[in-house]
Amino acid sequence: MTPADPARRRLLLAGACLAAWPLAASAARAPQRVRDSRALMGTRLDVAAQGPDAEALQRAIDAAFARMTALSALMSHYAPASQVSAIGLAAGLQPVEVAPELMQVLHMARDVARRTDGAFDPTVGALGLWHFDAPQSSIPTASEIRRRISSVDWRHLVLDERRQTAYLTERGMRxxxxxxxxxxxxxxxxxxxxxxxxxxxxxxxxxxxxxxSQRGDAPWRVGIRDPRAPQRLLATLEVRSGFVASSGDYERFFVQDGRRWHHVLDPRTGRPTEGVRGITLVADSLEAVNGLGTAGMVLGARAGRELLRRGEGVEALIASADGGLWMTDRLRARLVPVAG
Incomplete structure (x- = not known):
């Protein structure tokens, strides 16, 4: 493969990011590259893999999609038969036995809620009167929000590690x-x-x-959309391993009466967050970023910056509603601007 080969610049587009195939360090290895895309969790998932055997790569990708589909069914609050839905149905009545994978996520959710003083709150499911997907998009009334918001409080999520159960202590919680x-x-x-x-x-x-990426393979090139203009690519970022997590008001939203209503809800008000258009976080570990994008949007640009500055090993970008763009020095040094 020569440096001019256009495959070197081929990009995968999904959500707020896009990613290029990594390049093998040696053309003699002639690695196979397989990509697959499927709808899951209300979005499009792209899986890309590189290795010596295309058929083996596809089998691995099929297994990965099967695993993610099973976990999505377990944790979806939209699926009536999920364990998350069962916890809500049993709220105020009895604990529900949960799978280890869900217990791990619930512990992480409660920890992030504690660290952010409830800016991230996993019990916002009680505010399920909001609908952001056309043609069923709808805005609940102020009185409906007042009735439901009293059921939003992460401190009423009780986890019993020994019995492997989760319990919402008040009726109406979700x-x-x-x-x-x-x-x-x-x-x-x-x-x-x-x-x-x-x-x-x-x-x-x-x-x-x-x-x-394994030794000898080039890093992935991940594109970062500009939250202020999501149709535009802001910069690219090389990632060998780790996480790039984006939260924004441009993923699921509708416009009514000239205002954008998006799916990131403020657990303090019961309404979509204001002040931040989007946040991108980069880190080596899941725990360093998970849930903090949502919390930063709830807190707003200034308090969000302070939250992310306290995080260990996190690089961050925040686009505020007034057009401002803030990022950590380390992330600024890693980003490669896009021409035009």
Missing amino acids: LDLGGIAKLSILQSGLDTLQAHGVGTALVNGGGDVVAC
């Missing part, structure tokens, strides 16, 4: 793990690929990316 489950599910997809012997892979879904 879970919504949308701000924290997806990245964990994508990580499980990547883990599945690696368990099948894939050393270089990327999983990309709705603005969240998790990637790995």
Whole structure:
């Protein structure tokens, strides 16, 4: 493969990010590259893998999608038969036994809620009167929000590790793990690929990316959309392994009466957040970023910056509603501007 080969610049587009195929260090190895895309978790998931055998790569990708589909069914608050829905139905009545994978996510959700003083709150599912997908988009009334918001309080989520149960202590409470489950599910997809012997892979879904690359392979090139103009690419970023997580008001929204109503809800008001258009976080570990994008949008640009400055190993970008763009020095040094 010569440097001028256009395959070197081929991009995968999904959500708020796009990613290029990594290049092998040696053309003699002639690696196979397989990509597959499927709808899951209300978005499009792209899985890309590189290795010596295309058929083996496709089998690994199929296994990764099967794993992510199973976990999505387990954790979706939209699916009536999910364990998350069961926890809501049993709220105020009894604990519900949950799978270890869900227990792990619930512990992470409660920890992020504690660290952010409730700016991230997994019990915002009680505010399910909002609908952001056409043609059923709708805005609840102020009185409906007041009735439901009293059921939003992460401190009433009780986890029993010994019995492996989760319990919402008050009737009317509901879970919504949308701000924290997806990245964990994508990580499980990547883990599945690696368990099948894939050393270089990327999983990309709705603005969240998790990637790995083995020695000798070039890093993935991930594109960062400008939250102020989501149709435009702001910059690219090389990622060998780790996470790129994006939250924004441009993924699921509708416009009514001249205002954009988006799906990131402020648990303090019961209404969509204001002041921040989008946040992108980059880190090596899941725990360093998961849930913090949602919390930063709730807190607003100034308090969000302070939250992310306290995070260890996190590089961040925040686009505020007034047009401002802030980023950490390390991320600024890594970004490659896009011509035009």
